[in-house]
Amino acid sequence: MQLTGSVYDNNALMPPLPATIGLGSKLCMEFLGTFMLCFTTASVRTWNAPLAIGGVLMCAIYAGRHISGAHYNPAVSIAVWLRGHLELITLLAYMPTQLIAAWIAGDVAKIFVGPSIGHPVVASDAGWGALTVEFVLTFALCHTFLHVTTMAKQANNSYFGLAIGSTVLSGGISVGDTSGGAFNPAVGVLALVKSTSLEPILATPSVDEARNLMMSLTQEFIDNRIWVYFAGPLAGGVCAGLAFRLTYPSEAPQPTATKMKQAPEAIAPFIIEFVGTLLLCFTVATASSASNVASALAPASVGAMLMAQVYAGEATSGAHYNPAVTFAVFARHAMVMSGDNRFSLARGLGYVLSQLLGVGVAICVLVLATSIQPGHPEPTSTTSSSLALASETLGTFFLVTVVLQTTTSAQTTGNSYFGLAIGGTVASMGQTIGGLSGGAFNPAVGLLELSSAVDVRLRALVDAYSWVYTAGPLLGGLLASLMFRLVATNEFTPQSTAML
Numbered sequence: 386m387q388l389t390g391s392v393y394d395n396n397a398l399m400p401p402l403p404a405t406i407g408l409g410s411k412l413c414m415e416f417l418g419t420f421m422l423c424f425t426t427a428s429v430r431t432w433n434a435p436l437a438i439g440g441v442l443m444c445a446i447y448a449g450r451h452i453s454g455a456h457y458n459p460a461v462s463i464a465v466w467l468r469g470h471l472e473l474i475t476l477l478a479y480m481p482t483q484l485i486a487a488w489i490a491g492d493v494a495k496i497f498v499g500p501s502i503g504h505p506v507v508a509s510d511a512g513w514g515a516l517t518v519e520f521v522l523t524f525a526l527c528h529t530f531l532h533v534t535t536m537a538k539q540a541n542n543s544y545f546g547l548a549i550g551s552t553v554l555s556g557g558i559s560v561g562d563t564s565g566g567a568f569n570p571a572v573g574v575l576a577l578v579k580s581t582s583l584e585p586i587l588a589t590p591s592v593d594e595a596r597n598l599m600m601s602l603t604q605e606f607i608d609n610r611i612w613v614y615f616a617g618p619l620a621g622g623v624c625a626g627l628a629f630r631l632t633y634p635s636e637a638p639q640p641t642a643t644k645m646k647q648a649p650e651a652i653a654p655f656i657i658e659f660v661g662t663l664l665l666c667f668t669v670a671t672a673s674s675a676s677n678v679a680s681a682l683a684p685a686s687v688g689a690m691l692m693a694q695v696y697a698g699e700a701t702s703g704a705h706y707n708p709a710v711t712f713a714v715f716a717r718h719a720m721v722m723s724g725d726n727r728f729s730l731a732r733g734l735g736y737v738l739s740q741l742l743g744v745g746v747a748i749c750v751l752v753l754a755t756s757i758q759p760g761h762p763e764p765t766s767t768t769s770s771s772l773a774l775a776s777e778t779l780g781t782f783f784l785v786t787v788v789l790q791t792t793t794s795a796q797t798t799g800n801s802y803f804g805l806a807i808g809g810t811v812a813s814m815g816q817t818i819g820g821l822s823g824g825a826f827n828p829a830v831g832l833l834e835l836s837s838a839v840d841v842r843l844r845a846l847v848d849a850y851s852w853v854y855t856a857g858p859l860l861g862g863l864l865a866s867l868m869f870r871l872v873a874t875n876e877f878t879p880q881s882t883a884m885l
Contacts, residue, residue, distance in 0.1 A: 406452055408475065412482050414453035418445040419486035419571050420493075422457050427494035427502040427575050432679055434503065435561060439554025439689070447546040450534065455546075458569040459483055460622030464527035467626025469638040470535045487571035491578030504575035505565025507610040514755030515564035515610065518671070519617025520624075521750065522556035523568045525664045525690070527625030532697035537636060539700050543801045548696035551689040551808070558679045558686035559672035563757060564613060568621075573614025580605050632656050654702035654732075655739045661694040661706040662743030662829050669830050670751050673760030680760070684815030684824070692808025699792060699803065702736070703728075706743075707827040709858035711736045713785045716866035717793060721877055744829045748836045761833035762823025762854060770853060776822035777857025778864070780814035784826050785865035794873060825854045826861070 425441040426434070442457070449455040454471070456462045459480040466476045494502045507515045529552045533545040557566040567573045581601055606612055630637065632653050668690040672683035679686075691706070698704035705711045715733040751759045764773040787810045791803035815824040825831040831854020870877060 411453035412478055414449040415479050415482050416486040418449045418455055418457040419483045420490045421445045423487040423490035423572060423575060424494055426572055427491050428498050430503040435554050435557025438557055439550045442553050443546045443550025446549050458571060460523050460618040461527055461530050464531060464622040464626035468531050468535060468629050483571045484574055487574040488578055491575045502579055504579045505567040505573060505614060507565055507613055508563050511563050512756050514757055515613050516617045517754040518560040518564045519613055520621045521667060522560060523618040523621030524625050526552045526568050527622045529693045529697045531629045544696050544804060548693045552693040555668055555686045555689035558682045559668050562678050567614040568618055570615045570618055573611055576609060576611045577602055577605055655735050657698040657702040658736050658739040659743045661698050661704060662740040663747045664694055665691055665706050666744040666747040666830055666833055670759035670833050671757055674757050676758060684812045687815060688808040688812025691811050692804045695807050696804035705736055708737045708740055708829060709781050709862035710785055710788050712859055713862035713866040717789055717869055720870050740829045744832045752836060759836040761836060762825035762831055764822050768821045773822040773853045774857045776818045777853055778861040780818055780826040781858040781861025782865050783814055784810045785862045786868060789865060789869045794876060826858055828855045828858050
């Protein structure tokens with residue numbers, strides 16, 4: 386029975402939904418999401434704060450992505466605008482909304498936790514390194530955001546929030562002790578809220594009070610180096626937006642199919658391998674640094690960053706970021722009896738060169754632009770070479786087995802768990818047997834040993850590198866490809882035979 390006009394008739398009670406979401410609704414969502422993020426940051430003041438901050442960001446992004454895009458960060462908004470997915474008027478409305486939400490979140494947090502709210506703090510000995518790490522990690526955040534939320538090849542995925550939240554979690558662990566780990570100008574506002582009160586100007590509004598407030602804010606902005614949380618993240622967002630625009634010209638709002646625009650797309654996989662390996666190695670070096678108070682969580686930081694970058698780059702390059710993975714993928718396809726040539730030797734060599742360049746740039750950035758003493762894989766003094774080799778082989782075997790089964794098998798095509806599985810394997814192996822060999826499971830990561838070589842002559846560099854980090858991972862990759870051949874027999878059945 387149709388009860389028209391009654392309480393059961395939703396159409397009679399509710400106005401028709403608008404065809405599109407208006408700017409007002411988007412601003413409300415940006416305010417709410419930024420408030421959630423900054424309130425959490427201000428309320429958690431323990432060493433494991435990155436877990437809470439990354440977690441709430443993930444949840445807020447899942448909640449608001451379909452309404453506002455779930456930026457919650459002026460740097461992300463700038464990156465999305467440069468990428469071509471945000472109008473200028475919307476950008477100009479989003480940014481002040483995010484900053485205001487951060488200030489209000491800080492004031493509300495004072496009610497719950499008292500005046501000593503949590504906020505990012507630049508280490509006294511960080512120097513320009515604080516600006517560097519804010520730039521690099523915000524670039525990583527925006528790079529991940531653009532790929533998992535705006536890329537046509539990754540439309541309608543269900544892992545976008547996980548990838549973005551994991552990037553912030555990873556960065557908070559790896560460089561939070563250096564810069565405070567904001568990666569967001571809105572989060573940086575909390576440092577101003579901590580030391581500044583609006584009560585005088587609210588109690589007696591006047592020009593003099595406004596002037597005093599501005600002078601106080603400016604002094605705090607400079608003296609406490611709060612400008613780092615604006616300059617670093619905004620520069621990182623700009624670079625990420627421009628890099629995406631140049632790498633994927635076909636993703637532009639109005640692409641034109643010219644040869645000049647098609648050329649960059651041919652090298653996009655190699656760019657992704659370079660960027661992903663750089664960010665992975667940068668995370669390993671900073672998270673495992675002896676000066677990092679959260680170094681106990683280094684495996685979690687590395688695994689989270691790898692997971693995020695795998696989600697960001699898998700649709701473009703396969704997201705190897707590891708010569709051992711590239712070797713295993715090449716071997717896996719070379720074993721196909723039907724002559725599978727989807728991964729050629731030339732492509733594999735190009736990937737390896739990109740990965741080696743990535744770790745080289747990571748080392749240069751760390752050594753030249755920060756005061757961080759880079760951490761690197763190193764066997765314990767009681768671990769023999771044979772045991773270290775076995776550890777690297779076994780860890781890489783597990784890693785590559787997961788990579789091959791979740792990203793190259795026809796039986797798992799279209800899954801959303803591949804990045805979680807791959808990053809989780811590295812985090813698990815790093816915690817389990819990484820203490821024996823150093824837990825590289827990747828020849829590129831093993832090259833971080835070179836950052837400790839004072840003498841840059843070739844002989845000194847060769848002496849500083851342990852062969853274990855090449856032999857072990859490559860052997861593990863080979864064994865994993867052979868195991869894939871053994872267990873995934875249906876992947877290697879000739880088409881004509883399979884139809885019988």
